[in-house]
Amino acid sequence: MDPGQLLQLLIAGLVLGVIYALIAVGFITVYNVTGIINFAQGEFVMLGAMLAVTLHKYNLPLPLIILIAVAAMAVTGMLMQRLAIRPAKSASLVTFIIISIGISIALRGAALLIWGTNPYTLPAFSNQAGLEWLGAHIQVQSLWIMAITLMAFAGLFYFFEKTYPGKAVKACVINPNAAELMGINPQSMSLLAFAIAGGMGALAGVVITPITLASYDMGLMFGLKGFVAAVLGGLTSVPGALVGGVLLGVLESLGAGYISSGYKDALAFLILVLILFVKPDGLLGKIRGNRV
Amino acid sequence: MSQDRVRRRRFIKTAFPVLLTLSLLLLPLFNDSSYVLSTLVFIGIYSIVTISLCLLMGYAGQISLGHAAFYGMGAYGSAILTVKFGLNPWLALLAAAAFTALVAWAIGIPTLKLKEHYLALATLGFGVIVYIIFTQETAWTGGPSGLSGIPYLSLGQLTFNNDLSYYYLVWAAVLFTIYLSSNIVNSRIGRALRAIHGSETAAEAMGVNTAAYKLQIFVLSAIFASIAGSLYSHYITMINPSPFGFRMSIEFVLMAVVGGIASIWGPLVGVSVVIFLTQLLRDLIPLLLPNAGGEMELVAFGLILSVIMIFMPEGLFRGLMDRWDNPVRYRKAKAPLPSSLWEEDES
Numbered sequence: 001m002d003p004g005q006l007l008q009l010l011i012a013g014l015v016l017g018v019i020y021a022l023i024a025v026g027f028i029t030v031y032n033v034t035g036i037i038n039f040a041q042g043e044f045v046m047l048g049a050m051l052a053v054t055l056h057k058y059n060l061p062l063p064l065i066i067l068i069a070v071a072a073m074a075v076t077g078m079l080m081q082r083l084a085i086r087p088a089k090s091a092s093l094v095t096f097i098i099i100s101i102g103i104s105i106a107l108r109g110a111a112l113l114i115w116g117t118n119p120y121t122l123p124a125f126s127n128q129a130g131l132e133w134l135g136a137h138i139q140v141q142s143l144w145i146m147a148i149t150l151m152a153f154a155g156l157f158y159f160f161e162k163t164y165p166g167k168a169v170k171a172c173v174i175n176p177n178a179a180e181l182m183g184i185n186p187q188s189m190s191l192l193a194f195a196i197a198g199g200m201g202a203l204a205g206v207v208i209t210p211i212t213l214a215s216y217d218m219g220l221m222f223g224l225k226g227f228v229a230a231v232l233g234g235l236t237s238v239p240g241a242l243v244g245g246v247l248l249g250v251l252e253s254l255g256a257g258y259i260s261s262g263y264k265d266a267l268a269f270l271i272l273v274l275i276l277f278v279k280p281d282g283l284l285g286k287i288r289g290n291r292v
Numbered sequence: 293m294s295q296d297r298v299r300r301r302r303f304i305k306t307a308f309p310v311l312l313t314l315s316l317l318l319l320p321l322f323n324d325s326s327y328v329l330s331t332l333v334f335i336g337i338y339s340i341v342t343i344s345l346c347l348l349m350g351y352a353g354q355i356s357l358g359h360a361a362f363y364g365m366g367a368y369g370s371a372i373l374t375v376k377f378g379l380n381p382w383l384a385l386l387a388a389a390a391f392t393a394l395v396a397w398a399i400g401i402p403t404l405k406l407k408e409h410y411l412a413l414a415t416l417g418f419g420v421i422v423y424i425i426f427t428q429e430t431a432w433t434g435g436p437s438g439l440s441g442i443p444y445l446s447l448g449q450l451t452f453n454n455d456l457s458y459y460y461l462v463w464a465a466v467l468f469t470i471y472l473s474s475n476i477v478n479s480r481i482g483r484a485l486r487a488i489h490g491s492e493t494a495a496e497a498m499g500v501n502t503a504a505y506k507l508q509i510f511v512l513s514a515i516f517a518s519i520a521g522s523l524y525s526h527y528i529t530m531i532n533p534s535p536f537g538f539r540m541s542i543e544f545v546l547m548a549v550v551g552g553i554a555s556i557w558g559p560l561v562g563v564s565v566v567i568f569l570t571q572l573l574r575d576l577i578p579l580l581l582p583n584a585g586g587e588m589e590l591v592a593f594g595l596i597l598s599v600i601m602i603f604m605p606e607g608l609f610r611g612l613m614d615r616w617d618n619p620v621r622y623r624k625a626k627a628p629l630p631s632s633l634w635e636e637d638e639s
Binding site for chain 2: 031037084087088091092093094095097098099101102103104105106107108109110112113220224227228231235260262263265266269270272273276277280
């Protein structure tokens with residue numbers, strides 16, 4: 001086994017993994033605050049990427065592009081909560097799944113309408129040559145992705161641990177009923193959760209586009225993988241998302257490199273199914289008793 | 293409960309199946325264009341899968357986001373056995389169903405221990421894996437380009453090679469599925485399943501062997517889906533992996549939920565609404581917005597779907613029936629009513 005190749009695959013997996021982790025954050029916040037699995041999460045990724053491509057045509061500076069895309073998708077997430085989730089009130093799990101699938105179909109259709117079926121790309125965030133390290137070639141964009149994602153996670157950590165609204169969201173995650181009794185409004189927390197989901201999804205979409213291209217139908221697979229990462233991490237904590245995402249990314253990358261690239265997606269889901277069979281609450285999930 | 297409502301209910305219960313069967317029998321006399329008939333054949337095929345999904349979701353309360361996999365296994369099983377091994381199509385259909393049952397049984401044992409979104413995810417994962425196998429195992433499945441030359445089904449002298457004969461074949465199968473399902477639902481097994489849906493722990497405490505019942509209904513549901521897949525294969529006579537992916541699984545769930553998962557008739561409504569809505573949008577949108585392409589259709593479809601779910605989460609069939617059954621009470625009560633029309637709906 002060539003160590004250079006192994007390292008190369010590990011790095012590729014790590015990059016993919018942090019992207020999955022960003023998407024998983026959206027699933028986790030929304031799920032914990034509202035109890036909803038938001039299948040439109042992948043479309044936030046796609047719309048963020050597409051928006052960035054369009055903004056790039058107007059020669060805006062890169063940080064501004066990222067900022068606008070993230071903000072726009074945060075607003076989209078909030079709109080979705082207001083217009084589709086809130087009116088449905090206390091529908092069942094399956095109903096919410098279908099509502100979010102309906103929204104995702106509509107968003108995908110809107111993207112098709114605006115951008116068509118062509119794939120688009122963004123240039124890498126800086127144009128130095130990649131670097132060679134222990135026989136592996138590392139793209140500069142990979143470093144950018146890791147740096148930006150780490151910053152995003154640091155920001156999330158700060159938000160959840162140090163700020164008042166963040167702590168309120170966290171309180172809802174720990175115990176929604178107790179949080180409500182303490183005067184925290186579950187509707188505004190839900191709004192905030194959807195904003196975070198939209199923003200993080202958009203960020204993932206923008207940073208990955210220079211590597212994988214953006215097209216109107218990219219949302220489905222990214223959404224599914226993000227969901228897998230979230231469940232692997234236990235669906236309850238943001239650090240869990242990071243662990244689940246990186247694990248999924250690395251396994252997928254190694255599977256594609258050493259086993260079969262055609263079966264790389266199958267492998268990701270096979271691992272998922274096996275882990276669910278052995279540990280039904282996810283790798284980092286807490287064992288919880290249920291009152292009946 | 294007023295005398296009037298009881299009578300109305302009894303009337304629906306007997307009249308509905310009779311009317312449906314009659315109109316199905318007579319329909320080709322009024323319109324036998326192959327466009328209408330083939331649409332109805334597809335509604336029939338999807339209805340079988342959707343009914344099977346409703347047994348699982350509406351009665352046993354177990355979600356499946358991978359039902360297209362069982363549907364695809366039936367389709368591919370029939371195709372491979374007839375094209376590569378020259379087996380009689382009917383035998384192929386049975387063999388494919390048996391194989392699917394076996395897989396469902398093996399998958400079901402560990403999977404059905406999971407709950408809610410974990411179950412959703414595991415079935416989703418299973419569906420994705422099966423789909424990838426369809427595209428990758430080129431030697432067996434023909435890969436992305438698929439298999440062609442699948443023979444027609446035949447009975448004695450009669451070959452089901454046109455839309456009209458296939459229409460009758462498929463709808464006979466649908467009615468048989470409905471008959472079988474409503475027998476199951478109204479039997480001891482059906483009551484046990486609804487108990488599981490209500491509370492698994494309570495059902496278990498009452499002596500219901502929850503694991504065994506869930507597994508049985510899962511396998512039965514897979515068999516129905518597989519037969520529907522075989523019917524698809526022998527109708528189209530060529531298959532490729534694309535109708536058996538994640539999207540199709542979602543579409544089945546969607547049809548089930550739009551119609552209402554906790555009824556045997558709901559699926560017919562759900563499948564018809566989804567298919568006609570797609571067709572209608574395809575015809576209507578160019579009239580309203582001459583410059584819009586097919587994309588608007590997707591947007592409108594997604595939005596209409598969400599709106600139905602937001603305002604009628606119990607599904608169109610149940611939602612409309614409950615309102616018709618007791619409009620006054622419905623206007624007063626904001627929350628969805630407990631089922632009143634169909635006693636098998638209690639959940």
